[in-house]
Amino acid sequence: MTYKYSCTFPITGGNKLSRFQSWAAEHAPDISVNLPPQVPIKTEALTVRVKSVEDRRKLIERLAVAQF
Template sequence: MTFKYTYTFPINGSDKVQRFKQWAQAHVPGMAFSLPPQTPIKTVTMTVMLQSMEDRKMLMEKLAGVRI
């Protein structure tokens, strides 16, 4: 799979990758994405790699105003 598109969104705290995976499973099931293997606790953003511009747009809409 090729992940050409990215979306960076704000996220605080620990276990960012796991929390995003759980959120994605509940809110955008079936969407293919690639995540970093880990993120430092001090970072306040995370970047998700996506396959299409449509996936990026959908993720932006679903994450608007959501705290993960």
């Protein structure tokens, strides 16, 4: 199965990928995500790819209350 769906959310600062991976491991271990290989520091958003619409919905709900 491929990662057909994406979710873009605001995140600033350095180490975006490692911060998201830590958060996902704790708050969304049931959602399989595909992250880009790198994200520039100046970028103020992160796009995460997921496998299904249901995973996308769950991730958006959980990210709504997350603090990075």
